[in-house]
Amino acid sequence: MPLTIYNSLSRKKEIFKPLNEGRVLMYVCGPTVYDYPHIGHAKSYISFDVIVRYFRYLNYTVRYVQNITDVGHLLDSGEDRILKGAKREKLEPMELVERYTWAYFDAMDALNVVRPDISPRATGHVPEQVAFVRELIRKGYAYEMNGSVYFDVTRWESYGKLSGRKVEDQQAGARVDVNEEKRNPADFALWKKAEPEHVMQWDSPWGRGYPGWHIECSAMSMKYLGTTFDIHGGGIENQFPHHECEIAQSEALTGKPFANYWMHNNMVLVNGVKMSKSLGNFTTISDALQKYSGEQIRFFILQTHYRSPVDFSDDAMDAASQGLDRLLSNYWNLKSLLQQAPEGEANPRTEELTSLFREKFEEQMNDDFNTPAAIAQVFEYFRRVNKFITSENAVSRSSIQSLIQPLDDYLDRVLGIVPYKKPQDISAGPFIDLLISVRNELRRKKEWQLSDFIRDKLIEQNIELEDGKEETKWRVRQK
RNA sequence: GGCGGCGUAGCCAAGUGGCUAAGGCGGAGGUCUGCAAAACCUCUAUUCAUCGGUUCGAUUCCGAUCGCCGCCUCCA
Structure with missing residues (x-):
């Protein structure tokens, strides 16, 4: 089209x-x-x-x-x-x-x-x-x-x-x-x-x-x-x-x-009526940024077509933020897979997946910049990619790289919803890594009470732990 | 009063004259896990405000009704 x-x-x-x-x-x-x-x-x-x-x-x-x-x-x-x-x-x-x-x-x-x-x-x-x-x-x-x-x-x-x-x-x-x-x-x-x-x-x-x-x-x-x-x-x-x-x-x-x-x-509404200065029902961008990231606000807006009105509320913002977090964690996961993937030829299946995705995403964007439909294609793409990766024994680095390419193009360049800094890039990083290694030592010794204590205390600081098979990952909770 | 638009699942939201009516949130089940969390997988609208009409066939086109919104010299 x-x-x-x-x-x-x-x-x-x-x-x-x-x-x-x-x-x-x-x-x-x-x-x-x-x-x-x-x-x-x-x-x-x-x-x-x-x-x-x-x-x-x-x-x-x-x-x-x-x-x-x-x-x-x-x-x-x-x-x-x-x-x-x-x-x-x-x-x-x-x-x-x-x-x-x-x-x-x-x-x-x-x-x-x-x-x-x-x-x-x-x-x-x-x-x-x-x-x-x-x-x-x-x-x-x-x-x-x-x-x-x-x-x-x-x-x-x-x-x-x-x-x-x-x-x-x-x-x-x-x-x-x-x-x-x-x-x-x-x-x-x-x-x-x-x-x-x-x-x-x-x-x-x-x-x-x-x-x-x-x-x-x-x-x-x-x-x-x-x-x-x-x-x-x-x-x-x-x-x-x-x-x-x-x-x-x-x-x-x-x-x-x-x-x-x-x-x-079209307009942003609040409880069904236009957000405007004169009605006084507006939320300033800097107020919204206290609670949500710029990318979350973008994603929320882009989930509605530009010619349709959108009702702004905390519930709607939370739902959008949840969706974006999932999308980005798929994206970061793919990026981190790149580090550990074995060398090798690109799997021909990746070409099928990416060209289908490119075709569908651009078809929607070409149709009067239909960002909600284009975003739906991103979710579809992750579903297919995740299935592909789990169905294969090992996916090569060049395959992962080519799977990432359209995401860099669309999520980052076109939609602009990839945070410039990963949430992980915070100065406390080395200390969190240290706590994790102490906790994993405790877990090895089955000292569950103390290891859970560390996890609970970190959560209070908005640091979420995720125990994987080989390593424990952490992330900063948005909001 | 005039002009324009909208009404799709619990919520948000695409879309189409007939093929399974996208996707997200939420919910349910499963995989993983010491337990979690996260992630992943599966499921979640026999029906598109209501009533008529056109048509072999309408959620989609036309008309009416109801409800909501924007503009008519302030707004992104």
């Missing part, structure tokens, strides 16, 4: 055809950095991370751009989110932005999310946005009113093509009061006039002001990816109005298609 992507624009799965052979130009809406990132952000950026990783695994050269919104994103009250945060924490706006930009990157690093190739900031691209707005006015798609500039949706007839809505069907003022300056309530702001007390403001042909929210994504994506690029991603809640506005203003400007494929990821 060729790589297929569900395109929100056509509402169908389409075969992916990049603009340039072997290249992917991709833009994903980034966070507004005025507070700590939560599990909702994790789902979005982990999903797109796996998509980027999979493209790279398929040998595409990817340019991945993800913006940082640090101005212009208004609340219902009309207040800028950044300014509100700055007031709350008594900081300079840019101080606030720095704090939460780093918090965001720290969280993403902990979740094994590969950094975007470019993380452009809205405040760093004000001249580009001003030029964009000027050109839209010149072409007659936008108008100035009292120092603000609005996009005239009636001049752009395909407005609504992404979200499938008609301007006249919308309830004007359903949520936000109708702005009397606009010719049509559906018109959206490209540039906003700043009152003197508004801290963040720039010079423009229309006086002092600041850019509207939608314009930054258009200006920055086109700057780094060109007038038309391959993929634009973002949260489904931004499909309308944000992405709709991006398309309108961009295509009005260039007369060319903006993004060829639109991808929308």
Whole structure:
């Protein structure tokens, strides 16, 4: 199956055809950095991370751009989110932005999310946005009113093509009061006039002001990816109005298609309702990391399709963590078998097993990045591999090596769920080994009481012992 | 009111016009073990919200009903 992507624009799965052979130009809406990132952000950026990783695994050269919104994103009250945060924490706006930009990157690093190739900031691209707005006015798609500039949706007839809505069907003022300056309530702001007390403001042909929210994504994506690029991603809640506005203003400007494929990821829910800042029902990523590893959070997210919502709860996280631990222990076991396996030719059965696995895993990934189905194939593969290994007398090192290869590719490179450090890599390691050898001496002498005592005390420190035939292994319990 | 989506086992979650409806968690049994734990192996939905329709055949397509969610200028 060729790589297929569900395109929100056509509402169908389409075969992916990049603009340039072997290249992917991709833009994903980034966070507004005025507070700590939560599990909702994790789902979005982990999903797109796996998509980027999979493209790279398929040998595409990817340019991945993800913006940082640090101005212009208004609340219902009309207040800028950044300014509100700055007031709350008594900081300079840019101080606030720095704090939460780093918090965001720290969280993403902990979740094994590969950094975007470019993380452009809205405040760093004000001249580009001003030029964009000027050109839209010149072409007659936008108008100035009292120092603000609005996009005239009636001049752009395909407005609504992404979200499938008609301007006249919308309830004007359903949520936000109708702005009397606009010719049509559906018109959206490209540039906003700043009152003197508004801290963040720039010079423009229309006086002092600041850019509207939608314009930054258009200006920055086109700057780094060109007038038309391959993929634009973002949260489904931004499909309308944000992405709709991006398309309108961009295509009005260039007369060319903006993004060829639109991808929308779904939400994280808590007890069935959206996790969001405004509802206050969010768990920050750093809080979640107190309890779970980044890989466990990734695995939890990836066990649901990116276009489906997922309900976040401790029970669901525990179940996912349990599953991942089993998966990884299969993986580490295979790696440790490598140390002791005899030399020899690769068994032809290994080739059968790996090529079947590769075919099935990639078939699922090619089907609109179906990570839950792809992960199911990993479990299937381990089942077959374990059977194969126990059915053979001795499996050669080269056989084990070839069995491991697709796992390195998929678990590590594509899904990113292999911890960088094995849990075993802790500084107490030599002491634990010492305790184990003392205990094994006791066991040899059948001093069960004392040997069990050591085992129980280690468990209290989250060190689990496992008595095998020849040696005793230990592991650090997650959580 | 308009637009979009969802409802699959105790829980989470893929999927399909007919072949055994993936996989994970949990549960049951077994192997291993001094006992454990872990790991491994086996089993765990005659049925896909409800009711109609189309069809030789529907969980899948169409319609209605019920329940839930997202968006309608704040959000990943």
